Amino acid sequence: MICIENLSKSFTLHNQGGAVIPVMGGASLTVSPGECVGLTGQSGAGKSTLMRMVYGNYLTAGGSLIVGGTDVATAEPREIIALRRHTLGYVSQFLRVVPRVPTLDVVAEPLLALGNPADEARDRAASLLKRLNIPERLWALSPTTFSGGEQQRVNIARGFAHAYPALLLDEPTASLDATNREVVLTLIEEAKVRGAAILGIFHDEGARSWVCDRLVDVTGFTPRAAA
Amino acid sequence: MLDAGSHADAYNFAYLDEQTKRMIRRAILKGIAVPGYQVPFASREMPMPYGWGTGGVQVTAACLVPEDRLKVIDQGADDTTNAVSIRRFFQRTAGVAVTESTPEATLIQTRHRIPETPMTEGQILVYQVPIPEPLRFLEPRETETRKMHELEEYGLMHVKLYEDIARHGQIATSYAYPVKVEGRYVMDPSPIPKFDNPKLSGNPAIQLFGAGREQRIYALPPWTEAVSLDFDDHPFETSKAPHDCDLCGARASYLDEVITDDQGGRMFVCSDTDFCAGRRAEGHVGRLGEAA
Amino acid sequence: MTLHSTDFPQKMRDPDQPLLTVENLTKRYGARIGCADVSFDLYPGEVLGIVGESGSGKSTLLSCLAGHQRADLGRIAYDGRDVLAMSETDRRRLGRTDWAYVHQNPRDGLRMGVSAGGNVGERLMAVGARHYGQIRGKAVDWLGRVEIAADRVDDRPSSFSGGMQQRLQIARNLVTSPRLVFMDEPTGGLDVSVQARLLDLLRGLVRDMGLSVIIVTHDLAVVRLLAHRLMVMKSGRVVEQGLTDQVLDDPQHAYTQLLVSSVLQV
Numbered sequence: 001m002i003c004i005e006n007l008s009k010s011f012t013l014h015n016q017g018g019a020v021i022p023v024m025g026g027a028s029l030t031v032s033p034g035e036c037v038g039l040t041g042q043s044g045a046g047k048s049t050l051m052r053m054v055y056g057n058y059l060t061a062g063g064s065l066i067v068g069g070t071d072v073a074t075a076e077p078r079e080i081i082a083l084r085r086h087t088l089g090y091v092s093q094f095l096r097v098v099p100r101v102p103t104l105d106v107v108a109e110p111l112l113a114l115g116n117p118a119d120e121a122r123d124r125a126a127s128l129l130k131r132l133n134i135p136e137r138l139w140a141l142s143p144t145t146f147s148g149g150e151q152q153r154v155n156i157a158r159g160f161a162h163a164y165p166a167l168l169l170d171e172p173t174a175s176l177d178a179t180n181r182e183v184v185l186t187l188i189e190e191a192k193v194r195g196a197a198i199l200g201i202f203h204d205e206g207a208r209s210w211v212c213d214r215l216v217d218v219t220g221f222t223p224r225a226a227a
Numbered sequence: 228m229l230d231a232g233s234h235a236d237a238y239n240f241a242y243l244d245e246q247t248k249r250m251i252r253r254a255i256l257k258g259i260a261v262p263g264y265q266v267p268f269a270s271r272e273m274p275m276p277y278g279w280g281t282g283g284v285q286v287t288a289a290c291l292v293p294e295d296r297l298k299v300i301d302q303g304a305d306d307t308t309n310a311v312s313i314r315r316f317f318q319r320t321a322g323v324a325v326t327e328s329t330p331e332a333t334l335i336q337t338r339h340r341i342p343e344t345p346m347t348e349g350q351i352l353v354y355q356v357p358i359p360e361p362l363r364f365l366e367p368r369e370t371e372t373r374k375m376h377e378l379e380e381y382g383l384m385h386v387k388l389y390e391d392i393a394r395h396g397q398i399a400t401s402y403a404y405p406v407k408v409e410g411r412y413v414m415d416p417s418p419i420p421k422f423d424n425p426k427l428s429g430n431p432a433i434q435l436f437g438a439g440r441e442q443r444i445y446a447l448p449p450w451t452e453a454v455s456l457d458f459d460d461h462p463f464e465t466s467k468a469p470h471d472c473d474l475c476g477a478r479a480s481y482l483d484e485v486i487t488d489d490q491g492g493r494m495f496v497c498s499d500t501d502f503c504a505g506r507r508a509e510g511h512v513g514r515l516g517e518a519a
Numbered sequence: 520m521t522l523h524s525t526d527f528p529q530k531m532r533d534p535d536q537p538l539l540t541v542e543n544l545t546k547r548y549g550a551r552i553g554c555a556d557v558s559f560d561l562y563p564g565e566v567l568g569i570v571g572e573s574g575s576g577k578s579t580l581l582s583c584l585a586g587h588q589r590a591d592l593g594r595i596a597y598d599g600r601d602v603l604a605m606s607e608t609d610r611r612r613l614g615r616t617d618w619a620y621v622h623q624n625p626r627d628g629l630r631m632g633v634s635a636g637g638n639v640g641e642r643l644m645a646v647g648a649r650h651y652g653q654i655r656g657k658a659v660d661w662l663g664r665v666e667i668a669a670d671r672v673d674d675r676p677s678s679f680s681g682g683m684q685q686r687l688q689i690a691r692n693l694v695t696s697p698r699l700v701f702m703d704e705p706t707g708g709l710d711v712s713v714q715a716r717l718l719d720l721l722r723g724l725v726r727d728m729g730l731s732v733i734i735v736t737h738d739l740a741v742v743r744l745l746a747h748r749l750m751v752m753k754s755g756r757v758v759e760q761g762l763t764d765q766v767l768d769d770p771q772h773a774y775t776q777l778l779v780s781s782v783l784q785v
Binding site: 011012013014017052056057058059077078080081096098099100101112113 | 565712742762764773
Binding site: 365378380382383385386389390392393394457458459460461 | 607608611615631632633634636637640641642644645646649650651652654655673674
């Protein structure tokens with residue numbers, strides 16, 4: 001489902017004398033349907049960079065990066081938009097939403113974007129929010145005022161609203177209590193069972209050993225190590 | 228002081244010089260060729276203020292021939308100041324015959340009315356026009372209104388009528404009611420009451436419109452279709468005071484309301500004085516009239 | 520409710536055919552460049568943001584695209600039709616049916632002396648609607664969709680707040696179900712709290728109506744929330760374009776890097 005081959009990345013800082021900083025080289029890995037692969041490595045080793053490249057958020061310098069048949073490294077923006085809409089979900093660490101939009105609508109939006117009827121989309125959003133223990137009285141409010149843990153759960157609900165065939169999870173359990181952590185890990189399990197290919201970053205070792213089938217250490221992808 | 232007979236010595240026939248008449252006649256012919264289209268012309272200074280019919284007077288001057296019989300009305304009346312002064316102006320400068328009778332006139336200059344007596348082929352009706360542009364109400368830019376005429380973008384005209392209904396529950400525009408000419412140009416018929424609008428359409432006379440200050444001439448050739456704009460659910464309707472003429476008893480003529488005292492007394496009389504006088508001469512008598 | 524000649528059925532759309540294709544569009548003011556060599560495709564349902572500082576040519580580009588100014592060189596194809604070769608009649612007709620233009624200042628896009636209902640109804644009447652009751656019904660419906668109470672239908676926009684005026688302008692533009700909307704800094708003159716509501720409204724309308732939008736703004740936060748794709752302009756030229764979040768998070772061009780790093784974080 002996700003197939004990365006010989007991927008490389010560098011940043012050119014034009015406003016700092018044109019410094020070129022190579023951050024990744026020779027990265028290769030695959031994630032099959034129903035499989036969860038965890039990325040490991042020191043902070044700054046490039047886990048998040050790799051995730052962002054898979055999502056098309058960062059450009060790649062070389063190599064190929066095929067998700068559900070689309071080569072993200074070379075795809076047109078509209079192909080990546082379609083990929084994100086139908087195939088590839090992403091739960092980041094931060095919630096980024098239009099202010100003042102009710103939580104329920106924030107969670108339902110990926111389904112609405114796919115053309116699902118509004119009431120069905122809201123029903124699905126409501127059931128996820130309930131599962132993630134977001135009190136119903138908060139659903140009509142914008143999540144921008146929520147606590148970190150609540151925002152994280154809203155973000156997860158949004159990420160799981162549509163049954164994406166491929167999912168990127170960046171620290172999905174980071175700021176959660178034990179109960180909600182378990183809910184999230186169960187959601188991940190369920191996604192695997194329905195055949196989703198999942199690539200994730202989990203600092204929480206217990207979570208990692210619960211859901212991950214394999215681990216890939218990105219330290220091996222740093223340019224120095226590759227050289 | 229000139230008397231009626233001495234025109235030839237002091238003025239060119241009908242006041243305007245021949246070059247000016249030629250220019251105005253060209254504009255008139257173009258207007259007739261393109262019914263409803265506003266033709267620009269180089270309006271001259273006339274010996275009367277703007278707003279007193281300088282446009283109509285120039286059109287009349289360009290049309291008059293010595294054999295003409297001229298009638299001038301102001302709001303239907305032959306005897307108001309404006310009508311009298313314009314009539315005398317042409318008596319002095321052209322020496323043409325004048326009349327108050329609609330059927331006898333060959334050329335009628337009018338402000339704000341169409342005569343009640345049906346016009347006939349061969350007659351010319353000249354309207355005095357203050358603001359020729361029907362779109363001006365909502366679009367102040369001349370460049371834009373010209374473009375709208377060119378491209379037949381007349382949605383704005385209906386916005387005006389929409390606003391009428393939204394505000395008054397009905398189309399409250401009661402005069403200068405816009406018409407669409409032969410399915411093409413939207414035209415302001417000058418401030419005639421909308422009661423007169425049906426008479427614009429299919430009229431056997433030539434109808435010419437002159438706006439002096441705005442320097443525009445437009446025309447309806449004989450038998451031209453002029454349709455008053457409206458909505459499907461708010462169709463165009465004429466309106467008049469719900470009375471009969473108190474002098475001649477006419478039921479279907481356009482009426483003026485005349486205050487007769489300070490006790491609330493009032494009477495309704497035909498605005499068309501010639502029409503009213505003609506009916507009374509035939510023996511018709513209204514509520515307050517005396518038998519002739 | 521149906522309006523006989525003014526009901527706009529959703530036209531058959533091929534999502535894989537660009538709705539708008541722009542090639543090498545160039546506009547000069549004498550020796551000075553307004554915009555130069557701008558090329559892009561816009562697909563149905565896509566929102567394209569154009570950012571750049573004042574004088575970067577983004578507004579010139581927008582007005583050339585919308586036909587308010589004539590481009591010197593280049594090609595614009597809309598739905599397979601050559602826009603620059605079109606007669607003015609056809610182009611203006613397009614401007615009142617398939618296209619819409621939302622001005623930064625609602626006063627430029629509204630008739631301030633006409634009621635809210637008349638403002639919304641104008642485009643319907645312009646394409647032949649002649650039933651007062653239906654025009655008014657549709658106007659009220661659209662006021663509701665932009666969150667303006669039905670009892671304001673006869674009020675003039677001069678009595679509205681800035682945010683309401685902008686929403687009215689949007690209703691006035693969208694009533695004929697256009698396919699392509701040009702927006703020039705639509706949130707520019709508004710308070711931040713009002714901006715958020717408008718952005719949410721626009722997102723919903725774009726999604727539900729399948730609108731293609733070209734939005735010019737200098738506000739990177741607005742494009743991040745609204746635009747699928749981004750074009751960065753400098754000195755009349757496009758220096759970078761791509762997915763909105765990619766351009767903002769991994770900018771490649773020196774100018775874009777400067778632009779992104781200059782935004783104050785909150």
